[in-house]
Amino acid sequence: MSMYYHYWGLKKPPFDNVPDTSMYVDCHVSMENAIAETLFAIEEGGECVGVIVGDVGLGKTMSLRMIIDSLAQEKYKIALITNPSITFVQLLKEIIGQLTGKQCEETRKVDLLETFNTILFQTIDEGKRVLIFVDEANAISPANLESLRLLTNMQDDRKNLFTMVLAGQIELARRLEHPKRANLFQRIGTYCKIYKIQSEELIKEYVESRLKLAGATRRIFTDNVFPSLWEYSEQGVPRLINKICKLSLKAGETNGFDLINGEVVEQIGQRFRKIAGPAIQKRKPRKRSVETETLDTVPDGKQNVAVAVPERREEKRVASVIRREEEIETVRAHEIQAVAMDEVPVTVQELEDLQSLQPPNESASELRTSREETEDQEAKGLFEVNVGGIRIELDIPSHIADRARALSREHRIKLAGALAAHAIKQNPQLVSSQIVDPVNVWGEIRECFLNLFGTEKRMHVM
Amino acid sequence: MSTRPKDVLTRRSKGMEKESLAEEWFLTGCRYDSRQPDSDEAVDAYRKCIRYDKKFVDAYVNLGFIYLRREDYEEALKCFKKMVELEPHNPEAYNNLGYVYERMDRTGSAKLMYRRALELAPENTEAMINIAQVFELEGNYHGAVDHYRQAIDTDPDAAAPHFCLAVLYDRYDMFDEAIEEYWNVLEIDDCYVKAIFNLGNIYIQLGDYDNAIRSYERVLAFDPEYAEAWNNIGSVYEEIVDYEQALAAFRQSLALNPYQEEVHLNLARVEYLQYRSDPTSFAKEEIVQRLEFVLSLNPHNTAVYSILDNLDEGYVAYQGAKI
Numbered sequence: 001m002s003m004y005y006h007y008w009g010l011k012k013p014p015f016d017n018v019p020d021t022s023m024y025v026d027c028h029v030s031m032e033n034a035i036a037e038t039l040f041a042i043e044e045g046g047e048c049v050g051v052i053v054g055d056v057g058l059g060k061t062m063s064l065r066m067i068i069d070s071l072a073q074e075k076y077k078i079a080l081i082t083n084p085s086i087t088f089v090q091l092l093k094e095i096i097g098q099l100t101g102k103q104c105e106e107t108r109k110v111d112l113l114e115t116f117n118t119i120l121f122q123t124i125d126e127g128k129r130v131l132i133f134v135d136e137a138n139a140i141s142p143a144n145l146e147s148l149r150l151l152t153n154m155q156d157d158r159k160n161l162f163t164m165v166l167a168g169q170i171e172l173a174r175r176l177e178h179p180k181r182a183n184l185f186q187r188i189g190t191y192c193k194i195y196k197i198q199s200e201e202l203i204k205e206y207v208e209s210r211l212k213l214a215g216a217t218r219r220i221f222t223d224n225v226f227p228s229l230w231e232y233s234e235q236g237v238p239r240l241i242n243k244i245c246k247l248s249l250k251a252g253e254t255n256g257f258d259l260i261n262g263e264v265v266e267q268i269g270q271r272f273r274k275i276a277g278p279a280i281q282k283r284k285p286r287k288r289s290v291e292t293e294t295l296d297t298v299p300d301g302k303q304n305v306a307v308a309v310p311e312r313r314e315e316k317r318v319a320s321v322i323r324r325e326e327e328i329e330t331v332r333a334h335e336i337q338a339v340a341m342d343e344v345p346v347t348v349q350e351l352e353d354l355q356s357l358q359p360p361n362e363s364a365s366e367l368r369t370s371r372e373e374t375e376d377q378e379a380k381g382l383f384e385v386n387v388g389g390i391r392i393e394l395d396i397p398s399h400i401a402d403r404a405r406a407l408s409r410e411h412r413i414k415l416a417g418a419l420a421a422h423a424i425k426q427n428p429q430l431v432s433s434q435i436v437d438p439v440n441v442w443g444e445i446r447e448c449f450l451n452l453f454g455t456e457k458r459m460h461v462m
Numbered sequence: 463m464s465t466r467p468k469d470v471l472t473r474r475s476k477g478m479e480k481e482s483l484a485e486e487w488f489l490t491g492c493r494y495d496s497r498q499p500d501s502d503e504a505v506d507a508y509r510k511c512i513r514y515d516k517k518f519v520d521a522y523v524n525l526g527f528i529y530l531r532r533e534d535y536e537e538a539l540k541c542f543k544k545m546v547e548l549e550p551h552n553p554e555a556y557n558n559l560g561y562v563y564e565r566m567d568r569t570g571s572a573k574l575m576y577r578r579a580l581e582l583a584p585e586n587t588e589a590m591i592n593i594a595q596v597f598e599l600e601g602n603y604h605g606a607v608d609h610y611r612q613a614i615d616t617d618p619d620a621a622a623p624h625f626c627l628a629v630l631y632d633r634y635d636m637f638d639e640a641i642e643e644y645w646n647v648l649e650i651d652d653c654y655v656k657a658i659f660n661l662g663n664i665y666i667q668l669g670d671y672d673n674a675i676r677s678y679e680r681v682l683a684f685d686p687e688y689a690e691a692w693n694n695i696g697s698v699y700e701e702i703v704d705y706e707q708a709l710a711a712f713r714q715s716l717a718l719n720p721y722q723e724e725v726h727l728n729l730a731r732v733e734y735l736q737y738r739s740d741p742t743s744f745a746k747e748e749i750v751q752r753l754e755f756v757l758s759l760n761p762h763n764t765a766v767y768s769i770l771d772n773l774d775e776g777y778v779a780y781q782g783a784k785i
Contacts, residue, residue: 003638017635018603061601082600083567090568098570135601243635250637251669271701272667275694278632278640279656281625283561286554287495287527288520417758431720438720439748439755446758 005214007253014214015246017239019065025209027202028238031059034192035066042071042131042163047189048152050165053173054194057237060167063194064133067165071131077123078131085139088147092116095132099123117154120161130162138168138175145175149184196236200226203236207245220249224262232269244268385448387441392427394419394448404453416449417442484515491524500528519548526558535566553579553586560592569596587613591626598630606630621650625657637664655684659691666698674698689718693725700732708732723759726752727766734769746773 005013014023026032034052041047054060068078079098084091092112096104099119106112123130134140140148148164155161166172173193176185197203204226211220225248233240247268248260257264384393396419404415420442424430431438491507498504505528511521526541542559549555560575573596579589594609610630613623628643641664647657662677678695681688696711712729715722730752737744750773753766 019601065601065603079570080600082569086567090566094568094570097568097574101574103571103574246635246637247667254669268667268669271669275663275666275697278629278660278663279690280629281622281656286523286558288523414758414761417754421755421758425721435717438716439726439752442755442758443751 004250004253008220008249009215009217010211011215013246014210014216015242015249017242019062019069021066021070023210023213024066025206025213027206027209028059028197030054030193030195031063031238034063034194035070037190037192038063038067038165039070041190042067042076042165047163048155048160049184049187050163050190050192051172051176051188052165052167052192052194053170055170055196057239058194058196059238060169060194061135064135064165064167068133074128076129076131077119078133080133080135082135083139084134084137084144085141088144091144091147099130113151113154116151120154124161132162132164134164134166134168136168137166138170138172140166140168140172142175145181145184149181149187152184152187196234197238197241198236200230203229203233203241206238206241210245220252220260221245222259222261225260225265228262228265228269232265243272247272383448383452385445387430387444388436390427390430392423392430394423394445396449396452401452407453412450412453413446416446416453419449420445480514484511484518484521487511487514488518488521491521495524495528500531504528517548519545522548523558526562530562530565533565535562538562539566551582553583553589555579556582557586557588557592560589564592564596564599569599572596585616587617587620587623590616591623594626594630603630603634619650621647621654621657624650625654628657628660632660632664637668640664653684655681655688658684659688659694662691662694666694666701671698671702687718689715689722689725692718693722693728696725696728696732700728700735705732705736709736721759723756723763726756726759727763727769730756730766731769734773737773749773 003013005011016023024032034054038050038052041050052060052063064080068080071078077099079095081091081094086094089107089109089112092109093104093106096106096112096115096119104112104115106115120130134148152164166176175181176188197206204223207221207226207229208216229241229244230236232244244265248264251257251264251268252260383396384391404412407415423445424438424441430436430441487507487510491504491511494501494504494507505525508521508525508528511518512525515521522541522544526538526545529535529538529541539559539562542555542562545552546555546559556575556579560572560579563569563572563575573593576589576592576596579586580593583589590609590613594606594613597603597605597609607627607630610623610627613620614627617623624643624646628640628647631637631640631643641661644657644661644664647654658677659681662674662681665671665674665677675695675698678691678698681691682695685691692711692715696708696715699705699708699711709729709732712725712732715725716729719725730749733744733749733752737746737749750770753770756763756766
């Protein structure tokens with residue numbers, strides 16, 4: 001079967017996004033360094049903790065894989081933790097389980113530490129060393145980070161009994177560099193940061209080097225490719241570079257091109273941005289059940305059970321009738337505050353602005369009784385609006401409205417927009433008809449909030 | 463001292479009564495579960511079943527799945543450990559226990575359980591697929607491929623291993639391999655909608671719009687309420703500059719699910735393209751309002767700003783929020 005890369009005179013695919021040591025090029029300097037330095041630290045055995053940090057998609061997991069695959073397996077016992085956001089006891093059980101190849105049944109932390117210690121010395125006696133790799137280490141809680149530091153105390157007087165490699169997003173770096181973690185930071189022997197490929201020139205070098213490794217003997221990508229590649233790879237994310245280049249080569253083969261130019265790369269970059277990841281199959285639980293007919297019958301002689309089902313049904317039916325009659329939904333004050341805190345902020349400054357909306361002596365989660373709500377509707381700013389023939393109530397505490405009035409116009413518009421989006425989410429009946437565009441409903445509600453905040457009618461600056 | 467026959471009979475009849483009560487409560491649990499999945503009533507019923515019969519394994523299983531769906535992993539773990547204790551030679555017990563560990567992010571323990579399932583039943587493709595999925599989580603691409611292949615070799619007529627392998631290839635941008643595996647799925651089960659949908663996605667990326675449209679149309683013939691398929695077919699129409707069809711598809715997608723940020727953006731972009739070629743086709747304010755709605759859902763959506771800027775360089779309302 002002829003493959004697309006044969007068309008380009010290549011011996012193997014140059015831009016596959018799968019781990020392949022033979023395709024590594026040294027233009028992604030930071031990744032290459034991270035692998036080399038960590039391997040050195042492990043093989044020399046002198047370092048206790050290695051750290052690799054980098055943003056999403058830059059190759060941390062791939063680096064860990066490369067490191068693990070490059071090690072002489074007979075010399076090490078390896079544990080790889082992929083998501084350490086679990087309790088320390090579970091983390092230890094997981095590490096011990098992986099190192100021993102047996103399910104760890106200990107449950108007390110002190111016993112687990114003892115077992116771990118024993119494993120360390122046994123492994124040394126076997127002429128091996130323990131390696132612990134923690135991916136997504138940014139998910140480790142501060143308490144677990146401290147506990148991991150304590151693990152690093154389990155070292156022989158003369159040499160390290162194990163090496164731990166933490167890989168995580170930039171947040172991990174921030175945590176480790178915090179003065180509070182000075183004790184752990186001192187234990188770090190190698191500290192590597194993986195960056196994007198940092199310039200168009202380096203991307204060019206990266207692409208051409210990989211083509212050469214795949215057997216290219218001529219130029220395939222024209223020079224005007226690289227500015228587009230820079231843009232559509234989000235300024236140098238290797239995975240995206242590979243994907244765009246691969247799709248470009250395939251498109252070139254389909255269309256019988258001699259060269260790949262910037263226009264091809266541009267088209268491909270725009271195209272694949274729109275597609276999300278593949279749909280996956282959810283695993284279905286295999287429940288143990290009985291015949292459906294049996295389920296529809298009421299068991300004899302068990303009055304408490306037999307009666308329970310219809311009663312519950314009746315309750316539901318009545319509740320739904322009441323709901324229909326009322327046809328009023330209320331956006332509760334605490335929900336509005338929640339959205340103000342969670343969804344609106346865009347910048348640090350905005351976040352601070354919105355946080356200042358929090359009432360000084362009132363818990364956001366406090367629920368008021370309906371009686372109280374009725375009594376102080378005016379004071380609390382409860383107002384009813386009619387949107388597309390459906391009445392809804394928006395409940396916004398007066399102190400929030402007051403503070404919103406003090407915000408800048410841009411912030412008021414944004415806050416009103418976020419509150420309106422939240423309101424229609426809380427009132428799905430507003431957009432239940434297929435002919436209703438939620439944007440129009442949202443626009444109406446936003447105007448209501450803006451009026452409440454005293455903003456002049458929205459003017460589009462056009 | 464010998465036991466009197468009457469005592470034996472009483473005990474036996476009490477034992478039978480307990481068994482029967484356990485059975486009744488299990489049925490009740492199933493009934494609640496089928497009417498309102500994961501309800502407290504179902505949990506109560508299964509618990510009562512277990513109270514009457516501590517070895518009623520089916521109740522532990524169903525209870526375990528309820529806890530799993532509620533993300534109460536510690537309780538789920540207890541139930542499936544009990545299942546392993548009661549049915550130590552049943553590979554399904556280890557697959558279930560492994561799955562709880564996997565959900566708890568204890569992938570090593572999960573792998574151990576799946577391997578135990580395989581030891582008990584070397585032909586158990588579910589365990590092979592589960593191990594492959596743990597490898598995927600660990601970033602071990604080649605390990606995952608090997609185990610999916612092992613499952614395919616063991617049961618070549620099962621669609622699931624082919625589909626899982628196809629998705630793995632798809633995630634790693636191995637387009638040709640993914641297409642081949644998706645087609646293998648469809649040879650086994652030509653109604654496998656997710657395989658057809660994913661094929662459509664790959665065809666878009668490869669610029670094969672005819673096949674992409676064919677795939678999505680097929681998906682929508684099976685499931686006219688597949689909102690993502692309407693969106694994606696809209697994107698293909700946009701690519702081939704059939705804006706009317708694109709608008710209709712995006713609107714259909716939004717009618718099915720009105721809160722899709724990306725679809726609103728797609729719709730606004732096509733409206734903008736139409737507006738640019740014919741300013742009477744759409745009101746500029748409507749396009750702006752839709753874009754602002756997208757920003758209210760996600761203030762970080764930078765694509766919105768670029769359309770707003772194109773619409774009007776003097777647009778100021780969100781300038782301060784640019785990130």
